[in-house]
Amino acid sequence: MAGTTQRSIDDLAHEARPFVQLAVLDDLLNEARANSLWPLTFGLACCAIEMMAAGASRFDLDRFGSGVFRPSPRQADVMIVAGTISRKMAPVVRALWEQMPAPKWAIAMGGCTIDGGPFKYEGQYAVIEGADKIIPVDVFIPGCPPRPEALINGLLLLKEKVRAGRKFEA
Amino acid sequence: MVAPPGDALLPAGLVRETRTESSPSSGCQWRHVLADAPAIAAAARCYREAGAVLELLTCVDLLAAEGTFRLVYHYRLPGGVRHRVVADVPEATIPPSIEPLFASANWYEREVFDMFGVRFSGHPTMEKLLTAEDEPGHPLRKDFKATVTGLPGGGSDA
Numbered sequence: 001m002a003g004t005t006q007r008s009i010d011d012l013a014h015e016a017r018p019f020v021q022l023a024v025l026d027d028l029l030n031e032a033r034a035n036s037l038w039p040l041t042f043g044l045a046c047c048a049i050e051m052m053a054a055g056a057s058r059f060d061l062d063r064f065g066s067g068v069f070r071p072s073p074r075q076a077d078v079m080i081v082a083g084t085i086s087r088k089m090a091p092v093v094r095a096l097w098e099q100m101p102a103p104k105w106a107i108a109m110g111g112c113t114i115d116g117g118p119f120k121y122e123g124q125y126a127v128i129e130g131a132d133k134i135i136p137v138d139v140f141i142p143g144c145p146p147r148p149e150a151l152i153n154g155l156l157l158l159k160e161k162v163r164a165g166r167k168f169e170a
Numbered sequence: 171m172v173a174p175p176g177d178a179l180l181p182a183g184l185v186r187e188t189r190t191e192s193s194p195s196s197g198c199q200w201r202h203v204l205a206d207a208p209a210i211a212a213a214a215r216c217y218r219e220a221g222a223v224l225e226l227l228t229c230v231d232l233l234a235a236e237g238t239f240r241l242v243y244h245y246r247l248p249g250g251v252r253h254r255v256v257a258d259v260p261e262a263t264i265p266p267s268i269e270p271l272f273a274s275a276n277w278y279e280r281e282v283f284d285m286f287g288v289r290f291s292g293h294p295t296m297e298k299l300l301t302a303e304d305e306p307g308h309p310l311r312k313d314f315k316a317t318v319t320g321l322p323g324g325g326s327d328a
Contacts, residue, residue: 087302087305088301088302123314123315125305125307125316126301126309
C-alpha cells in the first residue's frame with residue numbers, strides 16, 4: 001500500500017530473534033543438543049535396516065550420543081525418516097512430526113525421502129515424492145540405501161547445524 | 171490323493187477352453203478359460219475338492235481391448251501341477267468371492283477391488299487394502315491418471 005515503507009530482511013530477522021539472548025549459554029545449550037540428538041525410531045522401509053545397522057555395534061551411533069532411539073515422539077530430538085513414505089503413511093509421519101517438541105530436526109534418509117526414489121514415475125499413485133513435501137527436512141542423505149557410514153555422516157552434518165543454532169521454527 | 175489330470179478336472183460346462191500353458195515362466199502347466207463369472211465359484215469348488223492351494227488371484231485391465239477385466243487364478247495341486255484359470259468379467263459385473271473356500275483370497279480380492287474396482291459378492295470385508303482410505307480411484311486401471319505428491323485426500327504439489 002502506498003505510504004508504508006518496505007521493511008528490510010534485516011529488520012525482520014532482528015524481530016525474529018529471541019527476546020532473551022544468553023550468548024554463551026545458548027552456545028552451550030546448542031553444544032549439548034548437538035551431542036545428544038535422540039532419534040525417533042522411524043524406519044519405514046529398507047533404509048531402516050541400514051539405520052539399525054548404524055545403531056548396532058559395528059557402526060555404533062551411541063558414540064555420537066544418538067544411541068538411544070526413542071519410541072515416543074515426545075522424547076525425540078531428530079526424526080530420521082528412513083524409507084519410502086507411502087501415501088497411506090504420510091498423515092502418520094506428519095502427525096508424529098507435529099508431536100515432537102521443539103527444537104527438533106529431521107533427516108531424510110535414502111532416495112525415497114529425497115524425491116520418491118525408485119518408485120517415482122509419471123502417474124504413480126503410491127508414494128509421497130520426498131519427505132520435504134510433508135515435513136521440513138534439515139539433512140538429506142542420498143543412497144538406496146545409504147550405508148551406515150553415510151547415515152553417520154549425515155548425523156554429523158546435522159550436529160554442525162545444531163551447534164550453529166540453526167533450526168526451522170516449529 | 172491323486173488329482174485328476176489337468177484337462178479332466180473341471181466339468182465341461184464351466185470351461186470355454188482348456189489347453190496346456192505355453193509360457194514356461196508362469197510355472198503353470200494348464201490354462202482354463204472359464205465360460206462366465208459364476209463359473210469361478212464352481213471351479214474353485216472343484217479345486218478345493220482336489221486339495222489345491224490358491225497361489226495367486228489378480229486382474230488385468232482389458233477394458234480398452236475387450237471391454238472386460240480378466241481375473242487370473244493360479245491353483246497349485248498336490249504334486250506340484252499348477253493350473254491357471256482365467257475368467258473375463260465385464261465392467262460392473264460382480265463375480266463371486268472364493269474366500270469361503272480359500273482364505274488366502276481374502277486379501278487378494280480386496281487388492282483387486284482396490285486396484286481395479288472389481289467387487290466380489292460374498293466377501294466378508296469388501297474394502298480397500300493398500301491405498302489410503304481417502305484416496306479416490308482405482309490405480310491400476312489403464313485410465314487412472316495421477317501424479318500425486320502431497321498428502322492424500324487433496325494434496326497436489328504446490
